[in-house]
Amino acid sequence: MGRDRDRQHKRPHRPRASRVEHAQSRLARPVAPGPLTRLACYTWAAPTTLVGLVAGTLTLGTGGRVQHRRGALEFHGGFARWFANRIGFDAMTLGHVILGRDAPSLEELRDHEQAHVRQAERWGPVFIPAYLAASMLAWSRGGHYYRDNWFERDARRACGELD
Ligand SMILES: [Zn+2]
DSSP states (O other), rough: OHHHHHHHHHHHTOOOOOHHHHHHHHHHHHOOOOOOHHHHHHHHHHHHHHHHHHHHHHHTTTTTEEEETTTTEESSSSHHHHHHHTTTOOOEETTTEEEEESSHHHHHHHHHHHHHHHHHHHHHHGHHHHHHHHHHHHHTTOOTTTTTTTHHHHHHHTTOOOO
C-alpha cells in the first residue's frame, strides 16, 4: 500500500481526478475481498461444499487425488473419474469443491469451474436446487438442459467463452 502511494507521488503533473471520476475508477477496479468476506462466502456455500466433500472423500478412498487451487479443493481420479464417466462430464463444481475426471481436465476447465464457485458463493444453500431448476426450465422451453442452463451460460459469459 505504502509503495503505491510513493509511486503516485513520483508521477509528474498528475491531473487531479474529480470526486465522480474517483468513485468510478474505484467501482471499475476489482476489489480483493477481505478475510471476513471470504469467511462469509465459504460459510454461505458450505452446504454445497459439504456435498462436494462427500464425493471428495469417496475419491480419496478409491485412489483419487486432491489439490488446492484458487481457494477450491480439486479432486480427480478414483470415484470422481468413475462419476464423471457415468454422468458424462469432465469437471463439476460443488461449492468450493471441484471434481474432475483427471488433472488435465481440471487444468483446462479451471476458469469455467471457478465461475461456478463464484455462483455457489452467491446462491449459497440453494445452489444445487436452483441449478437443477434452471436445467428443467431450459428443457421445458425446448432448450438443452446443460448448454441452455442459466448457470452454464452465466459461467461461459464470466470467463469469456462464446455463448
Ligand atoms: Zn459449467
